[in-house]
Structure formats: structure tokens, C-alpha cells
Amino acid sequence: MIQLKDISCSVGDFKLGNISFTVADANYMALMGPAASGKSLLLKCICGIHPIDSGRVLIDGKDVTDLPPHLRNIGYVPQDYALFKHLNVADNIGFALKIQGKSISRRHRQVTRVAEMLSIENLMGRAVDTLSSAQQQSVALARAIVSEPSVLILDEPVSGLDEAHRQEICALLRMIAKDLKLTVIHVSHNIEESFAVADTAVLLLNGLLEQFAPLSDLLRKPRTEFAARFMRCENIYSCEATGAVFPGGTEVKLGSEILVLPGSFNTNVRFMIRPENIQVLKKYPGWEQDENILPAKLIGFRDFGNYIRVELDGPAHMVAHLSYNSFKKIDIPKETDLLAWLPRESIHVLEDEQPAD
Amino acid sequence: MGPCRLLSGCNLRILSHLRCLFFGNLNLKKAVTKTSSSHSVKLNTVALSFLAAFIALVLILILTSLSYIDLQAFKTVFTTSEIRYAIWTSIWTSCVATAISLVFAIPAGYALSRCKVPARILADTIVDLPIVFPPFVVGLILQIFFRQTAPGRFIHETMGLEFIFRPTGIVLCQFLVAASYAVRFSKIAFDNVDNRCRQVALTLGCTRWSSFRHVSLPQAKSGIISGGLITWARSFGLFGPLMLFAGSIASSTQTLSTRIYTEQSSGNFQVALAGSLLIVLIALVVMLAVRIFTSKKVVSL
Numbered sequence: 001m002i003q004l005k006d007i008s009c010s011v012g013d014f015k016l017g018n019i020s021f022t023v024a025d026a027n028y029m030a031l032m033g034p035a036a037s038g039k040s041l042l043l044k045c046i047c048g049i050h051p052i053d054s055g056r057v058l059i060d061g062k063d064v065t066d067l068p069p070h071l072r073n074i075g076y077v078p079q080d081y082a083l084f085k086h087l088n089v090a091d092n093i094g095f096a097l098k099i100q101g102k103s104i105s106r107r108h109r110q111v112t113r114v115a116e117m118l119s120i121e122n123l124m125g126r127a128v129d130t131l132s133s134a135q136q137q138s139v140a141l142a143r144a145i146v147s148e149p150s151v152l153i154l155d156e157p158v159s160g161l162d163e164a165h166r167q168e169i170c171a172l173l174r175m176i177a178k179d180l181k182l183t184v185i186h187v188s189h190n191i192e193e194s195f196a197v198a199d200t201a202v203l204l205l206n207g208l209l210e211q212f213a214p215l216s217d218l219l220r221k222p223r224t225e226f227a228a229r230f231m232r233c234e235n236i237y238s239c240e241a242t243g244a245v246f247p248g249g250t251e252v253k254l255g256s257e258i259l260v261l262p263g264s265f266n267t268n269v270r271f272m273i274r275p276e277n278i279q280v281l282k283k284y285p286g287w288e289q290d291e292n293i294l295p296a297k298l299i300g301f302r303d304f305g306n307y308i309r310v311e312l313d314g315p316a317h318m319v320a321h322l323s324y325n326s327f328k329k330i331d332i333p334k335e336t337d338l339l340a341w342l343p344r345e346s347i348h349v350l351e352d353e354q355p356a357d
Numbered sequence: 358m359g360p361c362r363l364l365s366g367c368n369l370r371i372l373s374h375l376r377c378l379f380f381g382n383l384n385l386k387k388a389v390t391k392t393s394s395s396h397s398v399k400l401n402t403v404a405l406s407f408l409a410a411f412i413a414l415v416l417i418l419i420l421t422s423l424s425y426i427d428l429q430a431f432k433t434v435f436t437t438s439e440i441r442y443a444i445w446t447s448i449w450t451s452c453v454a455t456a457i458s459l460v461f462a463i464p465a466g467y468a469l470s471r472c473k474v475p476a477r478i479l480a481d482t483i484v485d486l487p488i489v490f491p492p493f494v495v496g497l498i499l500q501i502f503f504r505q506t507a508p509g510r511f512i513h514e515t516m517g518l519e520f521i522f523r524p525t526g527i528v529l530c531q532f533l534v535a536a537s538y539a540v541r542f543s544k545i546a547f548d549n550v551d552n553r554c555r556q557v558a559l560t561l562g563c564t565r566w567s568s569f570r571h572v573s574l575p576q577a578k579s580g581i582i583s584g585g586l587i588t589w590a591r592s593f594g595l596f597g598p599l600m601l602f603a604g605s606i607a608s609s610t611q612t613l614s615t616r617i618y619t620e621q622s623s624g625n626f627q628v629a630l631a632g633s634l635l636i637v638l639i640a641l642v643v644m645l646a647v648r649i650f651t652s653k654k655v656v657s658l
Contacts, residue, residue: 044556047556047559047560048559048560049556049559049560068559068564069556069559069560070559070560070561070562070563070564072560074560075560076556076557076560077557078553078556078557079553080553082551082553082554082556082557083554084554084558084572084575084576085576086575086576086578087575095558095561095571096561096562098571099561099562099563099567099571100562143557143561144560144561147561147562
């Protein structure tokens with residue numbers, strides 16, 4: 001378990017302010033955020049490599065704020081792995097054990113066990129600069145977990161790898177975390193990568209905590225417009241409340257069209273809907289409750305492989321991600337006068353205030 | 358891809374291609390690949406010829422001197438006990454001076470590389486100062502320090518540490534002239550140690566001291582050894598300050614380089630030349646040996 005309480009720290013002009021969150025035992029957390037949002041710095045604060053100005057760091061319930069890094073029981077894999085070039089693979093992995101003064105036979109046993117777990121036992125005698133990036137990554141991981149820490153801190157562990165290796169290492173990370181019951185913090189820019197490994201997520205922006213939530217909520221129920229945009233949602237709209245409130249819904253005006261949003265409120269709000277949740281229709285379906293169906297003119301589309309991105313213009317600019325089958329069924333691009341259905345339950349009202357414009 | 362990038366090549370052929378580009382229809386892609394490949398060939402040729410010219414110059418000088426000497430001179434060098442003593446003095450004083458230099462250079466280089474040093478630029482420059490000192494001046498300054506100043510006399514007379522016209526004086530001169538190289542090399546070597554490696558070592562159970570011992574020092578090792586090598590070579594051939602401060606007393610403070618000077622001034626050119634070539638030979642063997650020894654980078658724990 002990792003608990004951060006009001007961590008503040010500064011480097012030059014950059015300030016990390018009042019970060020608090022808790023990663024539960026054996027939980028895998030993705031630490032996300034744009035470049036220079038303070039992700040790596042926060043990791044260094046947790047490891048004790050970088051001093052903090054205020055706040056407390058607790059690991060497994062024990063306050064480690066004033067302890068040096070080597071007494072915190074943390075496994076740390078920095079960006080680009082930082083393997084020891086003067087040592088071969090086996091000695092890199094066994095480094096922590098040697099420092100602890102373990103006997104050669106004990107070291108050998110533990111190193112072999114970890115290497116077998118990561119399928120790198122055939123690399124043991126190699127010099128580290130002869131390894132591929134994926135192999136280096138595995139060695140760095142083995143080195144971090146050999147002394148059985150309860151917490152593993154990974155700084156962009158797969159960003160240097162190609163797609164195939166990225167998936168392979170992500171699966172491996174997930175497996176190790178589960179088998180060894182590790183509490184993991186994994187820094188990532190990439191949404192797919194985070195979903196492949198993590199349960200919860202922390203999103204940082206400019207050194208401040210933007211959202212701490214289960215990963216699924218960060219994607220589907222972001223707190224702010226920034227969080228929504230970071231998770232690559234483009235459909236964010238400001239609308240006017242008309243004053244009509246039903247049970248479970250509130251009527252708003254988007255351009256000249258009426259929409260029903262979930263929840264009840266009487267002010268102007270901003271809402272988002274994920275592109276994969278917008279349904280594109282050819283004609284009115286003739287349902288009894290045909291709410292939230294908007295006229296939409298096709299502007300363009302592009303095939304991204306596993307989905308087709310369709311741009312629509314209606315009361316606002318809309319982006320929908322369609323499967324290839326539904327794309328074919330609608331008969332784009334022949335049909336250009338379409339309808340966009342924004343199901344009420346897929347709409348999420350954002351919490352942040354209206355930007356001043 | 359504009360004319361700017363093409364011009365930066367500074368190649369006449371590119372210029373003529375450029376003219377075609379503006380006034381005729383030339384395949385731009387083809388022009389670029391063609392010139393860049395011929396460019397790299399030429400660059401290598403030019404670089405290699407400069408290297409070859411330098412090596413040739415050194416070898417020609419050595420070989421022509423070799424052809425001038427008769428073997429008798431070498432025999433004299435090895436059989437005269439005073440010269441044998443001078444050779445031995447040169448070797449051991451250089452080794453001691455190098456060892457002392459490294460004792461200073463490793464922590465000092467680490468400090469320059471990793472610590473917050475007040476007035477860093479000034480400190481950095483002062484470390485380099487002995488490199489630009491004319492060596493003779495070092496001898497002069499030492500002479501004045503120990504003979505004329507209070508702290509010098511205190512060391513000399515009260516503490517009883519004697520340097521003037523003593524072998525210890527040789528080591529002192531060598532240390533002053535050559536230690537700067539060791540510090541400089543050690544700083545560069547520590548600069549090249551990846552900071553993240555040190556940080557990882559801390560999380561792997563190292564204290565600051567043990568991360569220095571197990572990560573920084575082994576990774577900086579080859580740079581530090583190179584620095585030691587330069588220091589040794591500089592000490593071994595040192596001449597100017599020794600004449601003035603340590604003197605050239607046969608079978609006492611005479612080194613190979615000061616002996617050569619003595620031989621030369623008494624007209625024994627053959628012996629002086631043989632001694633000089635011996636210096637070159639010893640330096641060559643030592644430097645090659647250390648290079649070969651340290652080229653094995655990965656060592657087992």
C-alpha cells in the first residue's frame with residue numbers, strides 16, 4: 001500500500017503541489033499526465049531520491065518520509081532502465097542481494113528464480129549493452145523485484161518498445177504484479193497501455209492532481225474538460241439549461257436543439273460524450289422515446305483500423321467512432337444527411353466551471 | 358528540405374545541382390542521396406589521411422633517430438650504473454606521483470562533477486592552472502616557497518620534511534605539474550556516469566557511500582585510469598622543474614630526462630638519444646599495456 005499525504009516539492013520553477021492519494025495493497029495504478037506534469041518527479045519523491053518540501057509518504061502503513069531510499073523497500077525501474085553497464089546481466093539482477101551481503105549460492109538461487117519468471121535465464125552472462133530494449137526492460141524489472149519489495153515503481157516502462165513488445169511486457173507486468181501481490185505505480189502517456197495493466201489511475205496536470213479514480217471512470221466520467229481531452233474525447237459542449245427538470249434528467253439547449261442530460265441542475269453546464277458512444281443513424285428510428293437525436297451532416301471520415309472516425313456537423317461539431325460493420329450499414333459516404341443519437345446514459349456532465357471566454 | 362540544407366554541405370557539386378534546381382528540372386531526391394553518399398566517403402578519406410599523417414610524423418622522427426644511433430650507445434645506457442639508477446628513479450617517482458594524484462583526483466573530480474562547489478567556474482579553472490604553467494616556473498615557485506617563505510620554512514625546518522634536492526622533491530614537482538590531468542579526467546569520468554544508475558542503486562539498498570563504491574567508481578574506472586596514465590606519462594618525462602628544484606645529482610635525484618640533458622651538454626649525443634628513445638619505449642609499453650588491460654569493460658562481481 002502506498003499513501004501520499006499532501007506531498008509538495010519543487011525543482012526550479014516547477015512545483016508539485018499537495019498530492020494526496022492511496023494505492024491499495026496489490027493494486028496496479030497508472031500515473032498519467034502530459035509531458036512535464038511532474039510524473040517522474042513524484043515517483044522520485046516516493047522513492048526518496050528527491051527530497052520533498054512537505055507532506056508524508058507511507059508505505060505499507062509505515063511512515064518512510066524521513067527514511068533514505070534503501071530503507072523504503074521499493075523496487076524502482078527508471079526511464080531507459082539505467083542498467084549498470086559495468087556488470088553483466090546476472091550481476092545486474094543480483095545487485096541488491098550483493099549489497100545486502102547475501103551468500104553467492106543464495107544470490108544465484110534468487111537471481112535464477114526471478115530470471116526464470118521473466119524468461120531471461122538464457123541472458124545471464126551477457127553484457128547489458130548487447131541486449132535489445134525489451135530484454136533490457138526485463139533485466140531492469142528483474143533487478144527491481146529480486147529483493148522482493150512490496151512496492152514497484154515503473155517510470156514509462158514500455159515507452160521505448162515497439163508495439164508487439166509493449167503488449168508482451170504489459171502482460172508480463174500484470175502477471176508479476178498479480179503473482180507477487182505487488183502494489184504498482186506505472187507512469188504512462190498511453191491510454192491503451194494503461195488499460196492493459198492498471199486498475200486505478202491518477203491524472204496530473206502542471207504538478208497538481210487532476211483526478212484520482214478507477215481507470216474506467218477516468219475514461220467515461222472525467223471530472224474536468226482537461227481530463228476528458230487527455231483521454232482523447234473531443235465531444236465537449238457547453239449548453240443552456242431550459243429550466244425543465246424530469247426525474248433523472250434535465251433539459252438543455254445545444255444550439256437550437258433540445259437535449260436531455262442525466263441528473264438535475266438549473267445552471268448552464270458542460271458535458272461530454274465519448275466518440276464510441278455516439279450512434280449514427282440514417283433515419284429516425286420511430287421509437288417512442290426519441291430523445292437526443294440530432295441532425296448531423298457528414299463532414300469527413302477516416303479509417304483508423306479498429307474503428308472509423310466520422311466527423312459530423314449538427315448543432316455542434318461531433319466525432320463518432322464507428323465499427324466497420326455499422327459504417328457499411330449506414331452507407332457512408334453516399335449518405336451525408338445523417339442523425340446522431342447521444343444516449344442519455346452515455347452523457348457525462350463535467351464538474352469544472354465554464355471557461356471564461 | 359530547402360536550399361539551406363543543401364548549402365550547408367559546402368560542396369561544389371551541390372552548388373551546381375542547386376543551380377539546376379532553380380533553373381532546370383532536376384530530381385531533387387536523387388541529387389541529395391548521391392551527394393550525401395559521396396560526401397561520407399570523402400569525409401572518411403580526409404579524416405583517415407590526417408590520422409595517417411600524424412602517425413607517420415611521429416614514426417619518422419623515432420625511426421630516423423634510431424637509424425642514427427649505434428648499438429654501443431644503448432649498451433652504455435644499460436651498463437652505466439648511474440643511468441640505470443636514473444631510469445629506476447624516473448619509474449618509481451612517477452608511480453608515486455601518479456598514486457598521490459589519483460588519491461586527490463578521485464574525490465576532487467567527484468566533487469567537481471557532483472557537488473555544489475562555491476565559485477565553481479573559478480575552482481574549475483584553478484584546477485586546470487598547473488596545466489598551463491610553464492613547468493620551469495613550478496620549480497622556481499617551489500624553490501622560493503621552501504627557501505624564502507614562512508610556511509615553506511616551517512615545513513622544511515620545523516616539521517623536518519625535506520624536498521629541495523631530494524627524491525621527494527621530484528615527486529612533489531611531478532604531482533604539481535601532472536595532478537591536474539588526473540583531476541580533469543576523473544571529473545569527466547564522473548560526469549559520464551548516468552545519474553539514474555546512482556538513483557537506482559539507492560533504491561536497491563545502497564547508501565550514498567556504497568553507491569559510490571559499487572556504481573559510480575566502477576563506471577568511472579576507465580576514465581580515471583586514462584587520467585592516471587596521462588599523469589604518469591607527464592611525470593615520467595618531466596624535466597624543467599626537476600633541474601631547478603630537485604637538481605640532477607647522479608645516483609640521487611637524477612631522473613632519466615635530467616640525465617639525458619647532462620649527457621647532451623657534455624657532448625654525448627649518442628647516449629642522450631639512446632636514453633630519449635628508451636623514454637619513448639617505456640612510455641609506449643606502459644600506455645599500451647594499460648589500454649589493453651582496461652579495454653575489458655565488463656567485469657564480474
